Amino acid sequence: MSTDRLLPSLTITDAKGSEDNPEEHAGNEPYRSPELYRGRLAPSPTGLMHVGHARTFWTAYQRARDAKGTLVMRMDDLDPERSKSEYVDAAIEDLRWLGIRWQEGPGAAGPDKADRTGNNGPYAPYFQSKRHRLYADAWRNLMRRGLIYPCRCSRKELAALASAPHEGAMAQADDEPIYPGTCRHLSADTAQLPGPTSGKMEPAPANWRFRVPDGAVVEFYDQHMGLQRFTAGVDFGDFLVWRRDNVPSYQLACAVDDATMAITEVVRGADLLKSTARQILLLRALGFAAPSWYHCTLVADHHGQRLAKRYDALSLRALRQRGITPLNIFSAELPILA
Numbered sequence: 445m446s447t448d449r450l451l452p453s454l455t456i457t458d459a460k461g462s463e464d465n466p467e468e469h470a471g472n473e474p475y476r477s478p479e480l481y482r483g484r485l486a487p488s489p490t491g492l493m494h495v496g497h498a499r500t501f502w503t504a505y506q507r508a509r510d511a512k513g514t515l516v517m518r519m520d521d522l523d524p525e526r527s528k529s530e531y532v533d534a535a536i537e538d539l540r541w542l543g544i545r546w547q548e549g550p551g552a553a554g555p556d557k558a559d560r561t562g563n564n565g566p567y568a569p570y571f572q573s574k575r576h577r578l579y580a581d582a583w584r585n586l587m588r589r590g591l592i593y594p595c596r597c598s599r600k601e602l603a604a605l606a607s608a609p610h611e612g613a614m615a616q617a618d619d620e621p622i623y624p625g626t627c628r629h630l631s632a633d634t635a636q637l638p639g640p641t642s643g644k645m646e647p648a649p650a651n652w653r654f655r656v657p658d659g660a661v662v663e664f665y666d667q668h669m670g671l672q673r674f675t676a677g678v679d680f681g682d683f684l685v686w687r688r689d690n691v692p693s694y695q696l697a698c699a700v701d702d703a704t705m706a707i708t709e710v711v712r713g714a715d716l717l718k719s720t721a722r723q724i725l726l727l728r729a730l731g732f733a734a735p736s737w738y739h740c741t742l743v744a745d746h747h748g749q750r751l752a753k754r755y756d757a758l759s760l761r762a763l764r765q766r767g768i769t770p771l772n773i774f775s776a777e778l779p780i781l782a
């Protein structure tokens with residue numbers, strides 16, 4: 445496989461700079477055209493936002509604003525068990541409190557709940573939980589072309605893989621264990637899906653994995669972290685695109701949404717670098733152009749641990765209640781906040 449085709453055609457050299465000083469990039473941006481810039485904020489409403497999210501979303505806001513582009517709010521509420529409407533409201537309120545504004549999606553028009561249906565904008569709906577049809581279309585596309593296969597491994601077998609030790613406290617959140625390929629030989633026919641008696645075939649109830657091209661090098665130029673290079677089958681294995689409980693994987697939903705919402709640059713945390721490599725493979729398989737990427741440095745607490753939503757003391761909500769201002773949040777060192 446040629447890696448050239450995976451390189452976004454608009455990468456430039458010497459685009460590395462500090463995310464805290466977006467002005468440094470002025471005049472040095474690879475945007476197709478300033479008015480076409482489309483960025484997105486994609487919080488998962490599964491908990492309260494913390495300082496790490498604040499800094500990443502602020503960077504996304506700055507980059508969209510500097511490019512005079514459009515910023516989209518998309519709720520990544522795929523997980524029906526963990527996503528809560530109270531966290532949707534909290535995300536909108538917290539981001540607006542920080543001073544972040546966006547033009548499409550829930551909360552774009554103001555802090556009231558009236559427009560939180562997710563339908564305000566040309567790429568509606570803006571809630572992933574309402575975009576199932578698009579993901580199922582992508583699944584059918586991949587399935588018919590033999591690019592994915594049903595995985596019959598039991599929870600127990602997969603859990604055994606997952607219990608392998610992680611590398612250090614800052615291990616990437618998307619560092620799922622490499623799938624050994626047990627079910628790779630299975631074809632779509634073996635999934636024993638309920639026949640398409642009426643309407644279109646649906647993926648559940650089976651797990652589906654993307655067959656990664658072993659040895660293929662996925663390279664992309666990150667606008668903040670420089671050239672990134674991952675090898676399929678070495679850095680990551682056949683990854684899930686669909687779960688048997690009928691929920692698409694983050695990788696599939698994210699790739700489909702970024703493409704169908706015409707996002708030109710994805711700004712997110714560096715914990716998702718490896719996911720970006722996976723999503724580039726999916727985008728290519730689905731015939732979509734890849735956006736540009738900008739991964740932000742992760743924020744660690746005073747123990748060097750990556751911040752997680754469970755640290756409620758560092759939630760924006762808790763900090764605001766303690767009288768800390770948005771300016772403090774963007775300027776202070778985290779140990780001071782902790």
Ligand SMILES: [Zn+2]
Pocket residue numbers: 594595596597626627
């Ligand atoms: Zn399997």
